Amino acid sequence: MPKSTTESRPAHESLAAVLQVRDGVLQVLLWQRAKQPSLGAWALPGGRLERGETLEHSIRRHLAAKVDVRDLAHMEQLETRSDPGRHPEEWLVATAYLGLVPADVDPRVPEDTTWHPVDELPPMAFDHGEIALAGRERLRAKLSYTNVGFALAPPSFTISELRGLYSAALGHDVSATNLQRVLLRRQLLEPTGETRPPGRAGGRPAAVFRFAAAGLEVTDPFAVLRPPDPR
Amino acid sequence: MPKSTTESRPAHESLAAVLQVRDGVLQVLLWQRAKQPSLGAWALPGGRLERGETLEHSIRRHLAAKVDVRDLAHMEQLETRSDPGRHPEEWLVATAYLGLVPADVDPRVPEDTTWHPVDELPPMAFDHGEIALAGRERLRAKLSYTNVGFALAPPSFTISELRGLYSAALGHDVSATNLQRVLLRRQLLEPTGETRPPGRAGGRPAAVFRFAAAGLEVTDPFAVLRPPDPR
DNA sequence: CCAGTTATCGACTGATAGGCAAAAACTCGC
DNA sequence: GCGAGTTTTTGCCTATCAGTCGATAACTGG
Structure with a gap:
């Protein structure tokens, strides 16, 4: 008789969709199961x-x-999944987290573990595919109205580099002009004063920036229905 | 010996912060505990x-x-709380939901249960106070970028009535002019064609509106960092 | 018919996003 | 050392939208 019919309370696990922009693509950290099920x-x-x-x-x-x-660089709770059928053998509730790794680090990972593009997931165990996609959507939404970008970016970077990270995470192009202006106006970015020498092809040296705050901040008090400004 | 030291897995409960605007104030449904603990x-x-x-x-x-x-009219998952000390006697994980009740209904509730203003919570058991406040914040955020308003409002209403609901939920004044224009432009509201006769004091009859969609919709594709428009 | 009240509408302002193009600052080859 | 090519930065223009104010509409009551 399977455990699920004998236990009076579910087992509880934590899971994480750890995302990082690697090679210009948003990827998620996965490990390959070496035993049944899946x-x-x-x-x-x-x-x-x-x-x-x-x-x-x-x-x-x-x-x-x-x-x-x-x-x-950042972690937050995503959602808790409780479908009794989500695990074939067991009554198992899972609380999923979203984790973000800056693009400049390349963590050591075990043999069974590698990064996979979130847009082309391999065959996934249980409901883990859905969770990975939910993590992607959460990230995309928060890139627009918070400073989560800091968790994807190195400590300092040029606007082009940041543009690459944003467009990889968002899945569409973003204009460098606009990105700089928007993030600067919101005072999320500040110039370090340094400049990055151009590559072999030449070009103007790029100014180097960093995120002003280290932790998560909600920047857009949603323009709509804002409290009246007592100016 | 308390259960928490003998069980190998936590008990799991569901909780809900059920919110409604009553008497112009955002309130939450609570019941009073008749036994220990709390x-x-x-x-x-x-x-x-x-x-x-x-x-x-x-x-x-x-x-x-x-x-x-x-x-x-609406329910969504809020967060899962797992602090081992959140319940004094038991290892108990809780997944909290946010529920919304339209202002025009007055549900029957049992003896031990009543509505309380979220801004003046009574002494609360466990971490339930924090959860109620988290529900309020989630509602406030979503009022700005989704059509959740439909879950607070009656099937049809005038702009003034809706304004009252929004300002109660948001905790600050909103201008009727603006509310109408914003919601209409986003095509969240549509006129029913009817009109509501004025009260004793007189005044122009108010146009009656309803929400265009019944389910939750995200309306604001966050202005920022939008995908390039191929116009 | 007029004063008072409430709702609706139009006009103006300010902020911000998005796009385009010019200017700046560099590399490389001749 | 000069011009072509490259990349970044900056300024300008436009469109959209929120927020405010004031005018107008439509009613009640005396």
């Missing part, structure tokens, strides 16, 4: 919630087995 | 996740004991 399918890192820890602690603990957790 | 404190409706059901099914089932679930 042998050979790809899965998100994660594991059981242990007594005495929070879910956030749990996902960090399990992630530590796959990447250097210090490389994570 | 005897006398106020709590969100909810209860255990049972085998074979999803969390959404679970919260609807438990809510049915407090309100007519058909009165809920």
